[in-house]
Amino acid sequence: MTLRVFFLWLLCAGLPSTAFAADLPITHQGVVLRIQGSNTIGAALGPALVEGLMREQGLLKVRREVSDQANELRVVGQTAEGQRAVVQIAAHGSSTGFTALKNATADLAASSRPVKDSEIAALQSLGDLKSAGAEQVIAIDGLAIILHPQNPLTQLDTEQLARIFSGEARTWEDVGGSGGTIHVYARDDQSGTFDTFKEIVLSRRGKTLSDAARRFESSEQLSDAVSRDPQGIGFIGLPYVRQAKALAITDGRSQAMLPHSSLIATEDYPLSRRLFLYLPPRGDNPWAQALVAFAQSSEGQAIVAANGFIAQTVQAMSVTPNALMPEAYQALSRHAQRLTVNFRFEEGSATLDNKARQDLSRVFDYLKQHDKTDRRVTLVGFGDAKSDPARADLLSKLRAMAVRRELVKSGVVFREIRGFGAEMPVATNNADDGRIKNRRVEVWVY
Structure with missing residues (x-):
């Protein structure tokens, strides 16, 4: 060898x-x-x-x-x-x-x-x-939208972010806040952080970064500049929030989410991203x-x-049921815990993506170590919205079955396989990357 x-x-x-x-x-x-x-x-x-x-x-x-x-x-x-x-x-x-x-x-x-x-x-x-x-995913990161610590605004949606960073929304009052003129801070053109923000927020809506944006090569310098400017707003990798204030973000019909570690680990947070070594x-x-x-x-x-990023180590987390969840999902959350990993798929395919392939062994190791391999696991599939709800329901269950096929090879016996169709989206369905995020499989353990 x-x-x-x-x-x-x-x-x-x-x-x-x-x-x-x-x-x-x-x-x-x-x-x-x-x-x-x-x-x-x-x-x-x-x-x-x-x-x-x-x-x-x-x-x-x-x-x-x-x-x-x-x-x-x-x-x-x-x-x-x-x-x-x-x-x-x-x-x-x-x-x-x-x-x-x-x-x-x-x-x-x-x-x-x-x-x-x-x-x-x-x-x-x-x-x-x-x-x-x-293609090696080594960590998960979240792009935090940061403000001055005293800015009273608590959340924005990705459409508002696009308007702010393109220069269309020029004052805080334009997006429901207060404080006058908005000062935009951004990473430089060589930055993957900028590429990610541009792809997730700007390009999806046909917009480009405002010429008035103040550009930085250093993440630390950008964050510190925003934290000193009461009218400032910027985007940054999660470990670089430092003294600034992070906003909750929504995308499409998703719930407002702060860049919390569990939501970034599952990549549900709208501005989550993967970090790679090639x-x-x-x-x-x-x-x-x-x-x-x-x-x-x-x-x-x-x-x-x-180092402040989100490790791919699998853990179980409790989920608090709320009225926005389907009743069956609420019942699941009352009796089981969700693992901090979502399986996702290659674009336009039912094939697990490269991160999902790595996560198969991590999930199996967790199940084996915690004695969960025999009828103590439920897989829950989701899809993107389609004109035919029945088709979305079927595809969401088929995605869960694709994960089941792989874990069965290691000896896992499942309690249940569920499909929730296009319910509970974590991203907008108006763009390819949003639909990819919505096509996911969650792992629940009893």
Whole structure:
């Protein structure tokens, strides 16, 4: 078995990182890995994961060294013989990571948005970046909409956000608030955070960012600027709310949701997003492969949580029933707990997406550890609104059956499979990404 195949096997098997604590090679130049891309990942999470991997490898004196270039650093470790291992991290925005892969100046791309079709085509020579081994979801993040702490506004919908950030709504009074002229703050064009906001909020409505927006490469600087401006509003990754105030957000017919960890973990929160590492299938850097495997391990996910993002560790949570829920769903919430994971599907397909494939093993491990594999699990499917409600009901149950088929292979015996059709949407059905979010399967345990 080659080293590359070995690491990918470890990843698929879901083994802890201690299983790959074999020595990794260190070149005479000392640079063992180059990561470029997302500032959201590269500012803190990426370096922390690299440090964790280095310590797993038994390296000593693990530390960060600041570069002369803004938003760049090195993580350095040392062998017992004094040989340096250096990982270079440049965090200038998600698109720069894919450019660096194309130019062979990076081994891994860090991205806070999915790879674009144009990038997949441009990087064809490196293999399929949408394949299960290449596209690695390492964490879930939520884009928080932030205000000055004293701003009295408590919630906005995504339509209002589009009007604000495009410059159509110029005063707080235009969106039901108070305070006069709105000052808009945004990340720069290279940022995956901006790409995500643009895709979820602006482009969906045919709008573009206002020319008056104040732009920032740094998440921390943007957040601090908003928290000092009583008329300011901005968007930011969840760990960077800092001293600002986060708003509750609605999308379409969804309930208003604050960026709470459980709602982001399930990706129900309207502005939730996935954070990725992209590993070229035809790459041959064992450090890149080892970092991906470490990031997916329980130790790696603990580092994700420690850095303010949402780990993919499965937990059970209680759900308080309310009048907006169907009666059968209310009854379920009174007697069972929901797991903090939703299974979702590839666009236009009944095939589980790459994150869902990773989550199958996580869910099974949870069920086995908590003795829930024998008739103590209910799967609940949902769909997007269609002209024929009966069709939506059927498809929602078929999606739940698709998850059932996979978990049955591991020996799980289910209590019930339910479909709720297009009820309880978590996103608008007027856009493809909203419909994808609504096509989901929840896991409930007794």
